[in-house]
Amino acid sequence: MIRVQEDDFDVGAELERLSAEAKGSGALSCFVGLVRDFSGGEAVSAMTLEHYPGMTERQLGKIEAEARERWPLDAVLIVHRYGRLEPGERIVLVATASAHRKAAIDASSFLIDWLKTKAPFWKLEETPEGDRWVDADPEDTAAEERWIAREGKCGHG
Amino acid sequence: MQMLYFGWVRQRIGVPAETVAPPDEVTDVDGLIDWLSGRSDAYAEALRNRDTLRVAVNQELCEFDAPVSVGDEVALFPPMTGG
Numbered sequence: 001m002i003r004v005q006e007d008d009f010d011v012g013a014e015l016e017r018l019s020a021e022a023k024g025s026g027a028l029s030c031f032v033g034l035v036r037d038f039s040g041g042e043a044v045s046a047m048t049l050e051h052y053p054g055m056t057e058r059q060l061g062k063i064e065a066e067a068r069e070r071w072p073l074d075a076v077l078i079v080h081r082y083g084r085l086e087p088g089e090r091i092v093l094v095a096t097a098s099a100h101r102k103a104a105i106d107a108s109s110f111l112i113d114w115l116k117t118k119a120p121f122w123k124l125e126e127t128p129e130g131d132r133w134v135d136a137d138p139e140d141t142a143a144e145e146r147w148i149a150r151e152g153k154c155g156h157g
Numbered sequence: 158m159q160m161l162y163f164g165w166v167r168q169r170i171g172v173p174a175e176t177v178a179p180p181d182e183v184t185d186v187d188g189l190i191d192w193l194s195g196r197s198d199a200y201a202e203a204l205r206n207r208d209t210l211r212v213a214v215n216q217e218l219c220e221f222d223a224p225v226s227v228g229d230e231v232a233l234f235p236p237m238t239g240g
Contacts, residue, residue: 033240050163052232055216080239092240112240119239120213122164133165136236 001076002060004051006083009093014077022074022097029104030095031112037087039134042127047134049082049091052120056080063114067096070110070151071103078111080119110147116140158227160193162203163234166210169203178227186212187221189231204233211236 003009011032019028035047064076075097085091094111098104116137123134161174179192190210194201204210207221213232214223225231 050167052161052163052213052216052234055213055232058216115239117237117239120163120234120237121239122235123238124164133168133235134238136238140238140240 002057002064002078002080004053004056004060004080004082006081008081008090009079011090011093014079014093015095018075018077018095018097025074025097025104026099027101027104028095028097029101029108030093031108032090033092033112035085035087035089035091039125039127042125042129044087044125044127046084046086046126048084048124048126050122050124051080051082055120059119060115063111063118066114067107067111071096071098071107073098073103073107076107076111078115080115080121082121113140113143113147117144158189158225159230161230161232163232165235166203166233170199184224184226185221186214186219186223186225186231189225190221190233209235 015028015030019025037044060078060080064078067073067076073096077093077095079093081091094108096104096107096111098107117140125132125134158177158179159174160177162170162172167173179189183189183192190204194204211234212219212221214225215230
């Protein structure tokens, strides 16, 4: 399941719901992304996330489908926020449920790596030097390429 | 044709969306970007470096040689930074 929203989310409640949906799964794995208070040596006082309504939902849906293709998952949740967020605020939640821990952990790691470069979001940071757009990180592209190389070779254990 | 702009592309062009009617010679994204760039310095500046541009036609990511036609939704934006 995917959700794109301006409002905050309750991690505990989301995981409760996911584990209820995936009754009998042996493993639940999640990642929560937060707004940092620094970037490139500068203090960041806020970040505004802009997105492409419509395409965002389609891309997140494809990312979920790709994860389900690669691992035997009982449930998948992606919640991504947009709008103006301050340091410490939650930006994104990915969570996966599977029979075994490796599939759940690997799939949640894949989801967050994959949406870094494939989800149509753009981030504007507020710093003492003025506003600046966050550039794509070459490390995120490298992470994406590692997953591409692993295609079809993911452990199902 | 419905154009959408995001991130610094939107900021440099100055509008988030607009309807455009390119001439018949414009048949792909490359041609569309060339045509838009001729409209004003702001467009030319925003669309100058294709290495830093990404494009979606009808909400699907595509290359610059992808065809475009009347009725398409074409979005131009910087590399995505989700998560």
